[in-house]
Amino acid sequence: MSDSTPQPHSGASSPAGSPSGSPADPAARIPLSVLELAPVGEGQTTAEALNAAATVAERAEKLGFRRFWVAEHHNMPGVASTSPGVFVGHVAARTSSIRVGSGGVMLPNHPPLVVAEQFAMLEALHPGRIDLGIGRAPGTDPATAAALRRTKEGLGAEDFPQELADLLDLLGIEEGGGRLALRRMSATPVATSAPEVWLLGSSGYSAQVAGMLGLPFAFAHHFSAANTVPAMELYRSTFRPSARLAEPYAMVTQSVYLADTAEEAEAIARPAQLAQVSLYTGRPRRTPTPEEAAAHEWTDAELRIIEQGPSRPTIGDPKSVLAELIDLVSATGANELMVTTMTHGLAERLRSFELLAQAWSGGGAQDGPRAG
Secondary structure, three states: OOOOOOOOOOOOOOOOOOOOOOOOOHHHHOOEEEEEOOEOEOOOOHHHHHHHHHHHHHHHHHHOOOEEEEOOOOOOOOEOOOOHHHHHHHHHHHOOOOEEEEEEEEHHHOOHHHHHHHHHHHHHHOOOOEEEEEEOOOOOOHHHHHHHHOOOOOOOHHHHHHHHHHHHHHOOOOOOOOOHHHHOOOOOOOOOOOOEEEEEEOOHHHHHHHHHHOOOEEEOOOOOHHHHHHHHHHHHHHOOOOOOOOOOOEEEEEEEEEOOOHHHHHHHHHHHHHHHHHHHOOOOOOEOOHHHHHHOOOOHHHHHHHHOOOOOOEEEOHHHHHHHHHHHHHHHOOOEEEEEOOOOOHHHHHHHHHHHHHHHHHOOOOOOOOOO
8 A cells, every 4th residue: 555645657647736755754744625515503594604614715725725625415404515516616716726626526416518517617717726526426315316317317326437437538538438429529618727536435436436547536534434444445456547647646534623622622523413413313404503512412322323323523632633633644545634524603613624734734744734
């Protein structure tokens, strides 16, 4: 398993913004990025949630985070990020240097041509800053997924490789292998660059596809922890160098909650945990207020959901969180770490990212986030 950052080869380049060199300390060699879902809290509107998320992007840029990705979820009362293409354009316009992208666009929900045109236009408007993370899950319930596509056809995993190939061809990325009819089309008339395409996954399937296509890979450790190391190993073992990427380049995502003390961190994480329990028990809701979460009397069944779920967030003061994240990077050999934080209030979210940036930089980061 290689820990080194990919180097250019045969015209290939490593994912934009990746650092060079591989110092021994994991925190010293990889950048941090942000995954944003635009959580909607109790008493908040969608507009307020989206504006808060864009404010997080602005602060993340000042702190030196590498990327800011937005998710795609539908028919969920607690998530305002439903249209990555629209949201990416808004965030890119409010920032100037951070890479902005999707984490991700759920390809089964959209015709490849629509996705290609949206992100080719974003790349034309913000050249060199756009990432297109692609996932194969619908990101919603079956009825909503069918409504998005207006048919149940094309929603299966068996259709994903062909639609991904079509998308790569439409963006002008070589070796796509798309359908002949679509090869005669272009996502934009005169492209001078293409968005950076990533494959997202929470299992070995996407890891293998990303490896075979020579694409960078992002693994959802924050909700599929047991599969992380096997998927990373599979990605590297199946990787084939491409015109886009010389060596494997993998990112892991983790839910992170930091505060000045461990007790404060537990308090800001509690609303998201209560919302998680509601989701897992078929009662999706907005993120509760800190007051409601603090007053909640947890049942044994609810505690088991939190403690025995597919993944657990990293919660604590800067020192303990830094140690846990360094262990995660070491165990996975990740080239990049992406964090997501779902708090009810904006101030708590900003503070968590600020403390993480400071801890990461204090731990010896050379090309990662910097406080400021």
